[in-house]
Amino acid sequence: MDNAGTGKPVRHVLGLSGGKDSAALALFMRDRVPQMEYFFCDTGYELAETYEYLERLEAFLGKPVVRLNPERDFDHWLNIYGGYLPSQRMRWCTRMLKLKPFEHYVGEDPTMTYIAIRADEDREGYISTKPNITAVYPFKEHGIGKQDVLRMLDDCGLGLPSYYRWRTRSGCYFCFFQRKAEWVGLKENHPELFDLAKRYEKVDEENGIRYTWSQSESLSELERPERVAEIKRKQEDALRNARRRAPSEKLFQIFSETLNEEDDTEPCMICNL
Ligand code: SF4
Secondary structure, eight states, X not given: OOOTTTOOOOEEEEEEOSSHHHHHHHHHHTTTSTTOEEEEEOOSOOOHHHHHHHHHHHHHHTSOEEEEOOSSOHHHHHHHTTTOOOOSSOOHHIIIIXXXXXXXXXXXXOEEEEOOOOTTOOOOOOOOOOTTEEXXXXXXXXXXXXXXXXXXXXXXXOOOOGGGGTOSOOSOTTOTTOOHHHHHHHHHXXXXXXXXXXXTOEXXXXXXXXXXXXXXXXXXXXXXXXXXXXXXHHHHHHHHHHHHHOTTSOHHHHHHHHHHHHOOOOOOTTTOO
């Protein structure tokens, strides 16, 4: 990257989401770019398992992961956006809680940002468009796919974040990208967080507008015992079929694939890599 005219050295930064791909990329780049700065955009609404995983990763990297906090929290922005919960079409949370703190951190410095999109993925990152920031994709350049990432994490002993048993994506506990089975997982593993997420949902009695995380049903509807049983039954059926198709795959892979069958919505790229 050309830094002529700025007189400043190029910074190399790598954002961790608390997920497997960015963790593997950090390990992959550790010795290749020793001056790398690692950061984590902490919305303040992350799972405890994410913080625990980042702490373990720091030990493997031998460097701290800088925590970036937004200037104002989710509730402030929710108010500014008229009470409209973020959704796939109105993803203001990523911009305000993740992208802006990152851009503030980098400032006007010429910067290379390392993105953990894998070679076997066909998608774009939700990244900054500031002219001083250039994105690079080492996994794509080196042909590194999902199996390589899993092997890398296994071989070094870091493994996967513990929430992967019931959720495949990092990010806020109330993230609207969660699939039904993951909401059930949140209720079973963190009932207090499920209740907090539920408190954000509202129905406007006058016009009937529903402010819910998921378009199709509210969390109050989803948590009814018969609905939970139905979601779990479907998930179990999908798991059984997936195990039959690929008996050697690990539980995480099978779990993740069955969720993708349920809903293949692209997750938030800055939060879920
Ligand atoms: S994890 Fe989900 S809720 Fe949190 S900032 Fe990203 S898209 Fe928004």
